[in-house]
Amino acid sequence: xxxxxxxxxxxxxxxxxxxxxxxxxxxxxxxxxxxxxxxxxxxxxxxxxxxxxxxxxxxxxxxxxxxxxxxxxxxxxxxxxxxxxxxxxxxxxxxxxxxxxxxxxxxxxxxxxxxxxxxxxxxxxxxxxx
Amino acid sequence: xxxxxxxxxxxxxxxxxxxxxxxxxxxxxxxxxxxxxxxxxxxxxxxxxxxxxxxxxxxxxxxxxxxxxxxxxxxxxxxxxxxxxxxxxxxxxxxxxxxxxxxxxxxxxxxxxxxxxxxxxxxxxxxxxx
DNA sequence: CAGAATCCCTTTTGATACTG
DNA sequence: CAGTATCAAAAGGGATTCTG
Numbered sequence: 001x002x003x004x005x006x007x008x009x010x011x012x013x014x015x016x017x018x019x020x021x022x023x024x025x026x027x028x029x030x031x032x033x034x035x036x037x038x039x040x041x042x043x044x045x046x047x048x049x050x051x052x053x054x055x056x057x058x059x060x061x062x063x064x065x066x067x068x069x070x071x072x073x074x075x076x077x078x079x080x081x082x083x084x085x086x087x088x089x090x091x092x093x094x095x096x097x098x099x100x101x102x103x104x105x106x107x108x109x110x111x112x113x114x115x116x117x118x119x120x121x122x123x124x125x126x127x128x129x130x
Numbered sequence: 131x132x133x134x135x136x137x138x139x140x141x142x143x144x145x146x147x148x149x150x151x152x153x154x155x156x157x158x159x160x161x162x163x164x165x166x167x168x169x170x171x172x173x174x175x176x177x178x179x180x181x182x183x184x185x186x187x188x189x190x191x192x193x194x195x196x197x198x199x200x201x202x203x204x205x206x207x208x209x210x211x212x213x214x215x216x217x218x219x220x221x222x223x224x225x226x227x228x229x230x231x232x233x234x235x236x237x238x239x240x241x242x243x244x245x246x247x248x249x250x251x252x253x254x255x256x257x258x259x260x
Numbered sequence: 261c262a263g264a265a266t267c268c269c270t271t272t273t274g275a276t277a278c279t280g
Numbered sequence: 281c282a283g284t285a286t287c288a289a290a291a292g293g294g295a296t297t298c299t300g
Contacts, residue, residue, distance in 0.1 A: 187293095188293070190294075190295090191292080191294075
Protein backbone atom coordinates (compact mmCIF):
# COMPACT_ATOMS: atom_id res chain seq x y z
CA UNK A 1 0.00 0.00 0.00
CA UNK A 2 1.59 3.17 -1.15
CA UNK A 3 -0.18 6.41 -0.44
CA UNK A 4 0.74 9.12 -2.85
CA UNK A 5 -0.11 12.42 -1.29
CA UNK A 6 1.39 14.49 -4.03
CA UNK A 7 2.98 13.98 -7.41
CA UNK A 8 6.56 12.83 -7.20
CA UNK A 9 7.98 16.20 -8.13
CA UNK A 10 5.89 17.90 -5.45
CA UNK A 11 7.19 15.86 -2.53
CA UNK A 12 10.60 17.40 -2.04
CA UNK A 13 13.42 15.36 -0.67
CA UNK A 14 13.62 15.49 3.08
CA UNK A 15 17.15 14.19 2.48
CA UNK A 16 18.02 17.73 1.72
CA UNK A 17 17.82 20.07 4.70
CA UNK A 18 17.28 22.87 2.22
CA UNK A 19 14.13 21.47 0.69
CA UNK A 20 11.38 24.10 0.74
CA UNK A 21 9.12 22.07 2.99
CA UNK A 22 11.77 21.88 5.66
CA UNK A 23 12.55 25.55 5.35
CA UNK A 24 8.89 26.42 5.77
CA UNK A 25 8.41 24.08 8.71
CA UNK A 26 11.47 25.48 10.42
CA UNK A 27 9.81 28.86 10.21
CA UNK A 28 6.20 28.22 11.12
CA UNK A 29 6.33 25.03 13.19
CA UNK A 30 6.39 26.69 16.58
CA UNK A 31 3.89 27.20 19.32
CA UNK A 32 2.26 30.39 18.08
CA UNK A 33 2.91 31.24 14.43
CA UNK A 34 0.16 29.19 12.81
CA UNK A 35 -2.31 30.28 15.45
CA UNK A 36 -1.52 33.96 14.94
CA UNK A 37 -1.79 33.54 11.20
CA UNK A 38 -5.29 32.10 11.48
CA UNK A 39 -6.44 34.80 13.89
CA UNK A 40 -5.08 37.69 11.82
CA UNK A 41 -6.66 36.07 8.77
CA UNK A 42 -10.11 36.76 10.20
CA UNK A 43 -9.57 40.50 10.26
CA UNK A 44 -6.82 43.05 10.82
CA UNK A 45 -6.17 43.35 14.51
CA UNK A 46 -4.24 45.48 16.97
CA UNK A 47 -1.44 44.29 19.24
CA UNK A 48 -3.25 44.02 22.53
CA UNK A 49 -6.47 42.80 20.98
CA UNK A 50 -4.47 40.03 19.37
CA UNK A 51 -2.87 39.25 22.67
CA UNK A 52 -6.24 38.97 24.35
CA UNK A 53 -7.63 36.82 21.54
CA UNK A 54 -4.81 34.36 21.79
CA UNK A 55 -4.87 33.67 25.46
CA UNK A 56 -1.62 32.63 27.08
CA UNK A 57 0.93 34.41 24.91
CA UNK A 58 3.30 36.88 26.53
CA UNK A 59 3.97 40.38 25.20
CA UNK A 60 7.51 39.45 24.38
CA UNK A 61 6.73 36.33 22.40
CA UNK A 62 3.87 38.01 20.57
CA UNK A 63 6.15 40.86 19.62
CA UNK A 64 8.89 38.50 18.45
CA UNK A 65 6.55 36.31 16.46
CA UNK A 66 4.89 39.26 14.75
CA UNK A 67 8.28 40.64 13.81
CA UNK A 68 9.22 37.34 12.22
CA UNK A 69 5.96 37.19 10.33
CA UNK A 70 6.53 40.72 9.08
CA UNK A 71 10.06 39.86 8.04
CA UNK A 72 8.80 36.86 6.10
CA UNK A 73 6.38 39.05 4.20
CA UNK A 74 3.36 37.32 5.67
CA UNK A 75 2.06 40.16 7.82
CA UNK A 76 1.99 43.94 7.50
CA UNK A 77 2.42 46.28 10.42
CA UNK A 78 0.72 49.65 10.18
CA UNK A 79 1.18 52.30 12.85
CA UNK A 80 -1.40 55.08 13.11
CA UNK A 81 -0.29 58.41 14.61
CA UNK A 82 -3.02 58.52 17.20
CA UNK A 83 -2.42 59.24 20.86
CA UNK A 84 -1.55 56.81 22.12
CA UNK A 85 -0.30 55.11 19.01
CA UNK A 86 -2.29 52.23 17.59
CA UNK A 87 -0.77 49.51 15.45
CA UNK A 88 -2.67 47.22 13.19
CA UNK A 89 -1.51 43.86 11.90
CA UNK A 90 -2.95 42.34 8.74
CA UNK A 91 -2.04 39.58 6.33
CA UNK A 92 -0.26 40.24 3.07
CA UNK A 93 -1.45 38.39 -0.04
CA UNK A 94 1.29 35.86 0.67
CA UNK A 95 0.05 35.48 4.23
CA UNK A 96 -3.51 35.08 3.01
CA UNK A 97 -2.49 32.26 0.71
CA UNK A 98 -0.58 30.50 3.48
CA UNK A 99 -3.47 30.93 5.92
CA UNK A 100 -5.79 29.47 3.31
CA UNK A 101 -3.49 26.49 2.92
CA UNK A 102 -3.44 26.02 6.67
CA UNK A 103 -7.17 26.41 7.15
CA UNK A 104 -8.14 22.76 6.50
CA UNK A 105 -6.01 21.89 9.50
CA UNK A 106 -8.46 23.58 11.86
CA UNK A 107 -11.28 21.54 10.38
CA UNK A 108 -9.26 18.35 10.69
CA UNK A 109 -8.51 19.19 14.32
CA UNK A 110 -12.14 19.83 15.14
CA UNK A 111 -13.10 16.56 13.51
CA UNK A 112 -10.35 14.25 14.70
CA UNK A 113 -8.86 15.50 17.95
CA UNK A 114 -11.25 13.26 19.81
CA UNK A 115 -9.76 10.24 18.08
CA UNK A 116 -6.28 11.33 19.07
CA UNK A 117 -7.36 11.72 22.66
CA UNK A 118 -8.90 8.25 22.61
CA UNK A 119 -5.75 6.78 21.11
CA UNK A 120 -3.67 8.39 23.84
CA UNK A 121 -5.90 7.01 26.56
CA UNK A 122 -5.71 3.57 25.01
CA UNK A 123 -1.95 3.73 24.65
CA UNK A 124 -1.45 4.96 28.19
CA UNK A 125 -3.70 2.31 29.71
CA UNK A 126 -1.81 -0.42 27.88
CA UNK A 127 1.53 1.03 28.92
CA UNK A 128 0.46 1.15 32.53
CA UNK A 129 -0.87 -2.40 32.39
CA UNK A 130 2.46 -4.01 33.14
CA UNK B 131 -24.83 24.22 35.63
CA UNK B 132 -25.15 24.06 31.91
CA UNK B 133 -21.98 24.11 29.92
CA UNK B 134 -22.43 24.66 26.22
CA UNK B 135 -19.59 23.31 24.15
CA UNK B 136 -19.13 25.12 20.86
CA UNK B 137 -19.84 22.99 17.79
CA UNK B 138 -17.04 22.04 15.50
CA UNK B 139 -16.27 25.27 13.74
CA UNK B 140 -13.93 26.10 10.91
CA UNK B 141 -12.42 28.88 12.99
CA UNK B 142 -12.33 27.70 16.58
CA UNK B 143 -11.79 30.23 19.32
CA UNK B 144 -8.14 30.70 20.09
CA UNK B 145 -9.43 32.40 23.26
CA UNK B 146 -9.81 28.94 24.63
CA UNK B 147 -6.52 27.11 25.17
CA UNK B 148 -8.48 23.88 24.82
CA UNK B 149 -9.74 24.56 21.31
CA UNK B 150 -8.93 21.60 19.06
CA UNK B 151 -6.72 23.61 16.76
CA UNK B 152 -4.49 24.61 19.64
CA UNK B 153 -4.37 21.09 20.96
CA UNK B 154 -3.34 19.79 17.55
CA UNK B 155 -0.75 22.49 17.02
CA UNK B 156 0.73 21.85 20.44
CA UNK B 157 1.24 18.27 19.34
CA UNK B 158 2.51 18.52 15.79
CA UNK B 159 4.05 21.98 15.61
CA UNK B 160 7.60 20.91 16.32
CA UNK B 161 10.70 20.50 14.26
CA UNK B 162 10.16 16.94 13.03
CA UNK B 163 6.61 15.62 13.41
CA UNK B 164 5.11 16.94 10.20
CA UNK B 165 8.18 15.96 8.24
CA UNK B 166 8.11 12.39 9.57
CA UNK B 167 4.41 12.16 8.81
CA UNK B 168 4.96 13.11 5.18
CA UNK B 169 7.86 10.69 4.77
CA UNK B 170 6.07 7.73 6.33
CA UNK B 171 3.05 8.58 4.18
CA UNK B 172 5.01 7.65 1.08
CA UNK B 173 5.54 4.10 2.24
CA UNK B 174 6.09 2.10 5.42
CA UNK B 175 9.66 2.50 6.52
CA UNK B 176 12.11 1.10 9.06
CA UNK B 177 13.79 3.04 11.82
CA UNK B 178 17.22 3.59 10.37
CA UNK B 179 15.94 4.04 6.85
CA UNK B 180 13.70 6.79 8.18
CA UNK B 181 16.61 8.32 9.97
CA UNK B 182 18.66 8.36 6.79
CA UNK B 183 15.80 9.79 4.76
CA UNK B 184 15.28 12.66 7.14
CA UNK B 185 18.81 13.90 7.38
CA UNK B 186 19.82 15.64 10.57
CA UNK B 187 17.61 13.94 13.13
CA UNK B 188 19.23 12.14 16.05
CA UNK B 189 18.31 8.64 17.21
CA UNK B 190 16.90 9.96 20.41
CA UNK B 191 14.62 12.55 18.87
CA UNK B 192 13.48 10.16 16.14
CA UNK B 193 12.64 7.57 18.75
CA UNK B 194 10.77 10.08 20.91
CA UNK B 195 8.83 11.53 18.03
CA UNK B 196 7.80 8.14 16.70
CA UNK B 197 6.62 7.12 20.15
CA UNK B 198 4.47 10.23 20.36
CA UNK B 199 3.04 9.58 16.92
CA UNK B 200 2.25 6.02 17.93
CA UNK B 201 0.63 7.20 21.14
CA UNK B 202 -1.53 9.64 19.18
CA UNK B 203 -2.75 6.82 16.96
CA UNK B 204 -1.16 8.32 13.87
CA UNK B 205 1.53 5.70 13.31
CA UNK B 206 1.78 1.95 13.83
CA UNK B 207 4.93 0.22 14.96
CA UNK B 208 5.41 -3.37 13.82
CA UNK B 209 8.37 -5.44 15.00
CA UNK B 210 9.38 -8.46 12.94
CA UNK B 211 11.20 -11.30 14.73
CA UNK B 212 14.10 -11.35 12.32
CA UNK B 213 17.71 -11.39 13.41
CA UNK B 214 18.47 -8.70 14.02
CA UNK B 215 15.01 -7.36 14.66
CA UNK B 216 13.46 -5.06 12.09
CA UNK B 217 10.75 -2.56 12.93
CA UNK B 218 8.46 -0.98 10.42
CA UNK B 219 6.55 2.24 10.88
CA UNK B 220 3.42 2.99 8.87
CA UNK B 221 0.54 5.43 9.03
CA UNK B 222 -2.81 4.51 10.52
CA UNK B 223 -5.96 5.65 8.70
CA UNK B 224 -5.99 8.63 11.06
CA UNK B 225 -2.39 9.38 10.17
CA UNK B 226 -3.17 9.08 6.49
CA UNK B 227 -5.96 11.60 6.78
CA UNK B 228 -3.75 14.04 8.66
CA UNK B 229 -0.92 13.61 6.18
CA UNK B 230 -3.35 14.26 3.36
CA UNK B 231 -4.48 17.45 5.11
CA UNK B 232 -0.89 18.53 5.51
CA UNK B 233 0.15 17.68 1.97
CA UNK B 234 -0.87 21.00 0.35
CA UNK B 235 1.65 22.64 2.62
CA UNK B 236 4.52 21.02 0.75
CA UNK B 237 3.16 22.38 -2.50
CA UNK B 238 2.75 25.83 -0.98
CA UNK B 239 6.32 25.71 0.26
CA UNK B 240 7.68 24.69 -3.12
CA UNK B 241 5.75 27.50 -4.75
CA UNK B 242 6.23 30.33 -2.30
CA UNK B 243 9.40 29.86 -0.28
CA UNK B 244 11.22 32.02 -2.79
CA UNK B 245 8.89 34.89 -1.99
CA UNK B 246 9.56 34.49 1.71
CA UNK B 247 13.28 34.54 1.10
CA UNK B 248 12.93 37.70 -0.97
CA UNK B 249 10.81 39.34 1.71
CA UNK B 250 13.45 38.51 4.31
CA UNK B 251 16.22 39.99 2.18
CA UNK B 252 14.17 43.12 1.65
CA UNK B 253 13.34 43.45 5.33
CA UNK B 254 16.94 42.91 6.38
CA UNK B 255 18.34 45.41 3.90
CA UNK B 256 15.93 48.06 5.13
CA UNK B 257 16.72 47.30 8.75
CA UNK B 258 20.43 47.55 8.09
CA UNK B 259 20.00 50.83 6.22
CA UNK B 260 19.96 52.97 9.33
C1' DC C 261 18.95 -3.23 13.61
C1' DA C 262 16.48 -0.60 16.84
C1' DG C 263 16.51 1.47 20.43
C1' DA C 264 17.36 3.19 25.87
C1' DA C 265 20.19 6.00 29.03
C1' DT C 266 23.02 9.73 30.13
C1' DC C 267 25.02 14.15 29.93
C1' DC C 268 24.98 18.76 28.35
C1' DC C 269 24.04 22.69 25.62
C1' DT C 270 20.98 25.76 23.05
C1' DT C 271 16.70 27.69 22.05
C1' DT C 272 12.26 28.92 23.48
C1' DT C 273 9.17 30.80 26.62
C1' DG C 274 7.56 33.27 30.57
C1' DA C 275 7.45 36.93 34.48
C1' DT C 276 8.50 41.30 35.62
C1' DA C 277 9.68 45.94 35.14
C1' DC C 278 10.23 49.95 32.35
C1' DT C 279 9.54 53.40 28.10
C1' DG C 280 7.81 56.54 24.14
C1' DC D 281 -1.26 51.39 23.48
C1' DA D 282 2.55 49.06 21.92
C1' DG D 283 6.19 47.74 22.73
C1' DT D 284 11.69 46.85 24.81
C1' DA D 285 15.01 45.03 28.39
C1' DT D 286 16.44 41.78 31.58
C1' DC D 287 16.50 37.68 34.13
C1' DA D 288 15.22 33.12 35.09
C1' DA D 289 13.02 28.75 33.98
C1' DA D 290 11.96 25.10 30.95
C1' DA D 291 11.76 22.53 27.06
C1' DG D 292 13.93 20.78 22.95
C1' DG D 293 17.52 18.75 20.85
C1' DG D 294 22.24 16.56 20.01
C1' DA D 295 26.50 13.54 20.95
C1' DT D 296 27.92 9.63 23.01
C1' DT D 297 27.70 5.21 25.04
C1' DC D 298 25.51 0.88 25.86
C1' DT D 299 22.16 -3.21 25.06
C1' DG D 300 18.89 -7.12 23.38
